[in-house]
Amino acid sequence: ILNVEQSPQSLHVQEGDSTNFTCSFPSSNFYALHWYRWETAKSPEALFVMTLNGDEKKKGRISATLNTKEGYSYLYIKGSQPEDSATYLCAFRWSSGTYKYIFGTGTRLKVLA
Amino acid sequence: SQTIHQWPATLVQPVGSPLSLECTVEGTSNPNLYWYRQAAGRGLQLLFYSVGIGQISSEVPQNLSASRPQDRQFILSSKKLLLSDSGFYLCAWSGGASGETQYFGPGTRLLVL
Numbered sequence: 001i002l003n004v005e006q007s008p009q010s011l012h013v014q015e016g017d018s019t020n021f022t023c024s025f026p027s028s029n030f031y032a033l034h035w036y037r038w039e040t041a042k043s044p045e046a047l048f049v050m051t052l053n054g055d056e057k058k059k060g061r062i063s064a065t066l067n068t069k070e071g072y073s074y075l076y077i078k079g080s081q082p083e084d085s086a087t088y089l090c091a092f093r094w095s096s097g098t099y100k101y102i103f104g105t106g107t108r109l110k111v112l113a
Numbered sequence: 114s115q116t117i118h119q120w121p122a123t124l125v126q127p128v129g130s131p132l133s134l135e136c137t138v139e140g141t142s143n144p145n146l147y148w149y150r151q152a153a154g155r156g157l158q159l160l161f162y163s164v165g166i167g168q169i170s171s172e173v174p175q176n177l178s179a180s181r182p183q184d185r186q187f188i189l190s191s192k193k194l195l196l197s198d199s200g201f202y203l204c205a206w207s208g209g210a211s212g213e214t215q216y217f218g219p220g221t222r223l224l225v226l
Binding site: 032036042043044063089091093098102104105106 | 145146149155156157158159162164170172203207213214215216217218219222
């Protein structure tokens with residue numbers, strides 16, 4: 001059974017703080033790892049698609065790293081703002097020729113002003 | 114540009130009634146299509162995916178079914194709803210020039226009473 005785990009489940013930080021959370025996935029047969037941001041009352045929105053071990057991606061104050069050998073990815077938010085409040089999801093796709101994705105349960109971030 | 118539509122936005126149905134949720138994609142051809150469900154307090158669970166017309170892969174045994182009668186149309190159905198079918202249903206697409214990234218529709222909130 002393929003399992004994707006995210007930690008922590010939820011997180012409260014003060015505005016201006018930097019924060020990070022983790023996505024753990026199976027380290028064998030890796031194909032791609034996605035990060036999404038899901039704001040309340042909206043649809044999940046893609047942040048990053050990561051495919052290579054050692055990948056680092058950045059979009060504004062948000063960045064992500066990937067370690068496929070040990071099966072984890074970190075998402076970092078620098079200088080958190082209230083508008084960063086959302087659930088952050090990771091999704092794993094493995095190289096079995098399938099097009100399906102296994103999602104983690106998400107990390108719910110609340111940034112306090 | 115590509116857009117994805119889902120309807121209805123919300124639905125309240127009695128136990129034992131049928132269900133039909135529709136998803137359509139515009140602006141791309143031969144997309145991979147997905148149905149996900151988020152039950153209360155849980156992550157996104159993949160229900161079905163399709164890589165082409167008439168091709169449906171089912172991920173979990175349940176009383177739901179999916180069909181893809183046209184290239185950019187994906188339908189989620191049930192003959193008799195159960196209380197446990199309540200949740201938030203999301204349709205998504207990927208593929209073509211957009212590559213790996215999944216793009217999600219606005220979702221349907223289903224409450225079975």
